[in-house]
Amino acid sequence: MAAMALSATSVAVFFFLAVLSGGDAAVVEHTFVVSQVKMNRACRGDTLVTVVNGQLPGPAIEVTEGDSVVVHLVNKSPYGLTIHWHGVKQRLNCWADGVDMVTQCPIQPGRNFTYRFNVAGQEGTLWWHAHVASFRATVHGALIIRPRSGVTSYPFPEPHKEIPIFIGEWWEVDLVKLDTTLGDGVDYNPVNTTINGKLGDLYNCSGALEDNFIIEVEQGKTYLLRIVNAALFSEYYLKIAGHRFTVVAADANYVKPYTTDIIAIAPGESVDAIVLADAPPGKYYMVALGNQQPPPDIQIPPLSSRVLVKYNYNPSKEQALTLGASVMAPEMPDQHNTIASFYFHGNMTGSFAHLPVPVHVDEHLFISLALGVICRGGHVPSPSLPCSKLNGSILAATMNNISFEFPSNVSLLEAHYRGNMSNAGMLHKLPDKPPIVYNFTDRAMISEGSEEAALESTLIATTVRRFRFNTTVEIVFQSTTVLQSDSNPMHLHGHDFFVLAQGLGNYNAERDVGRYNLVDPPVRNTVLVPSSGWAAIRFVTDNPGVWFLHCHYGFHMSIGMAVVFEVDNGQTLNTTLAPPPADLPICEQHDSSVAYE
Template identity: 60%
Template sequence: MTHLCKETLVTVVNGQLPGPAIEATEGDTMWVHVVNESPYNITIHWHGVKQRLNCWADGVPMVTQCPIRPGRSFTYRFAVAGQQGTLWWHAHVACLRASLHGALIVRPNRNNSGGAAGSSPYPFPEPDMEVPIVIGDWWDMDLEQLDKNMMDGYFADSQTASTINGKLGDLYHGCGGAGGDVEEEEDGYVLEVEAGKTYLLRLINAGLYAEYYVKVAGHRFTVVAADASYVNPFVTDVVAIAPGETVDVLMAADAAPGRYYMVALAMQPPEPDPQVPVASTRGMVRYRRSGVVVPGGGGGEDVVPAVVPDMPDMHDVDTTFFFHGNLTSLRRPAPVPARADERMFVTLGVGSICRDGEPSCERSGSNESIIVATVNDVSFQEPPAGAAASLLEAHYYRHRAAAGEELRALPDAPLRVFNFTDEALIPWGPVEARLEPTEKATLVRRFRHGAVVDVVFQSTAVMQSGSNPMHLHGHDMFVLAQGFGNYDAARDVARYNLVDPPVKNTVVVPGLGWAAVRFVADNPGVWYMHCHFEFHMSMGMIAVFIVEDGSSVDISLPPPPVDLPKCDAEESLAVVPDKFGVVQNS
């Protein structure tokens, strides 16, 4: 593709960026055929799909499956029962998510809506039009190299531009200020609207790096859903959306006919957090009247200037905190469990390891050490691509060594206790240096089937102070509370919302703050839990949650599909009986 006067080789699906939107109806079973014609090992993750009793289709390389190798194919089969709303799909390999992604929209089944004939299938008036709005990045570099840079602790790379539905927008005309012709694909996304109609905007943040603030000049939004769960509607003029999140909003075309910019502004924490260049982009909301575009709509005949929204400051962290704090659940799939069986306190931070396995080294930005991201002071070691099987296969067949890694239990609390939000720890230097040393290990935490689990995620200030959008595969989480500063159980448990907490698959943990969640471990399998900032994931802010089988076949993980990709065609796991006495073959 050519953007900003530069041709870049891009890996895409079906020649599209974003990739094709997949639409389904609640209750459908989906078969998605993935043919890998790229030079990379590929898996596809169906973000937010619960994959009940179907961890095999979750699409995490070397965790739930061996990757689809170049020249091979695999069919993902999964149901979307009990879910409706805006989900999405993306590659779960290296940084290829930046160009391999698309919307996954699950519409309500009108036959089960419970309303009168012709009534809205939604818990709000049916909109006149539904529009996916995918916010993403444009990188003019090889994405595999970007991932290698991040794994090497170098995350100062920044995307060249931000995009709305794959379009860079007019901020990048003239090759980013370098002069030259404006390329057609850089003209920006345009949403044509008709006065008096209502539009359901399905917002998806597919970016690698940043939370975004989204506004449309002259218009307000009614927020109606987040992460494919309906929320009690509230009105706002700005949406805050982190990587991995989806937010559904109603926008009434009730402004004076004209042109209004749609702006997506990338956020980052203020200094002394390390500052990297971030990008914003803008598209256009353009009114039509009686089938004719309102004057000022382009074609060199503009007479009415487009209206530009007043955006929050790029360092504003309060707006996203209060936006997410406004989310409450409209419909709950089940009551919030009254109490937890297990509790974990999980710190999210940054540390360093010595290069080449050396026992000691200089740190604080020295080339002798590598910056890593951590969960409870340990950085996740990905299972090697050359292992004989994925972690899920090793778990299913009881082959502990088959995945090629020794597993380490994720502790219930961090290894070190300190003032987690002390801003003096942010800059490199002697204050934070003692907290840097860490190690890499394949972290897992096992839960008995049906256990109610409380997790408090605490962001820390060591070498950075950003937020952390934490995504748990295979489960939704009740977000009980959030706060700035250090979590204090004696004070903060009393603030838990057990009545109508939002139900989320991606929870934004505030920078220099915390979020408390509760989930029911009732979906057997091996599930990824990770930060959805790509640099944090590449650098190791990951753990694996293993949910054990239940007491009967109908609440236990079935065997893998026969065409599940193999790590090595010459390798296979031994035939072993499962816990119910049924012999399964790999």
């Protein structure tokens, strides 16, 4: 009886939220069957890949703003997993956020679970992906939210066609083993870059070129590219020979349109850009190139792929002879050039349709993002007892010198809902600032064993920060050069935030607060903290529940660059988290070989 009552309450809340979004809202229903199929890539036709409905990328979910979404997930794979609806705010509905051991237990093999959520108040390109181990490399797809007909329309001319572009990677290693390897602090490289699941003809497989994804265009028409970086490893530069982009949105938030010949997109980010087919009729390449930090950072082989943009026309015989099979390729930046990314992200400003930036800040956090060292077995190294005396060390990724550890027995959200977070394991409060203030961007710290080795000491804990409902929080993220100098795409679940400013070098409040854009900052769910730089964000905790904040690089995520934000209920029913659905997965004994993401 209790389960039936719980189910009725959850369904009632779901449909109450749907009613709030408008009388013309629809319910969009999908069934996702997760299974393993053999795919032919990189000279191999027998690579076993975990996908949804046999597709890579998986099926796109297309809705109108205000609609409700129902996805029945049927797990026919041999692994427990969850699906995260990346960027969906999940108002009063944290149970559907899909983060294993944070908002739910994994859906075990042979089991089903139905996700129900609403997309009111959001328009643009979001996406969905697995949130266990490294499965988002192949379990992902688009979530497209269009304006409601007769209420609003695009704040730009209606495009002739909309085209999702998923930048990803092809791996020839079992993704469970990959995550275990990454979790042990060991790098592993993908075969190469994919675009919409294809390696493209830059990848030469024993003399046979891989297939390209092809975009056919008509002279004078516009195309809306819905671009998502689903990769585990790299930020990418995207260019089309002979064409320019007009960026109109990012992370399902409109921006003031601006024109550029290059897009920089980090893992987790989505960018909407319009392309006008105004070049001479012919064939052009769109190229995606992964960037990386220069030495002494560890180098990986260059990653790139390309799409063929082909004008749909009938050339004369003379024109055909002149054009032949030639395809124009764009001139790409150097793979070590990260300043182009800094300026691309810095050029974004928000539309005035958003709520004003809150001026009063209740809580300030300064979070250093670094790599650290953990002794095998979880011991913290010290000068008197280094890891060499404790079976060696492994790398860990940290926020204020703490590496996140997932609970193993109960999800944090369930513990939060029942007022029993202490049962979720050893919890540790995320401090306001790192334990030691130092020169965060001194590149000498990249070399392990330097005099700054004490900064590498790392605590492992389930890190949580609790906020009252409706608290205004400002976070300054500081990338560091402790053992590396990566940028860091930081993704916050359940909330959008204002990106107030970014900078290179060390953050200095006396100097940098004056640079904050409090008039028209972009609104995002993922912020790229620049290499050897910083970024400042501000948001309001207006969504009760347990929300994950983490780096979207797979390597950093697997080794602990994460924290949980616990947001209390408000004072009314409309500000209170609903009960869990009756079919919420129950935690079972986990396979120790799976490092849950």
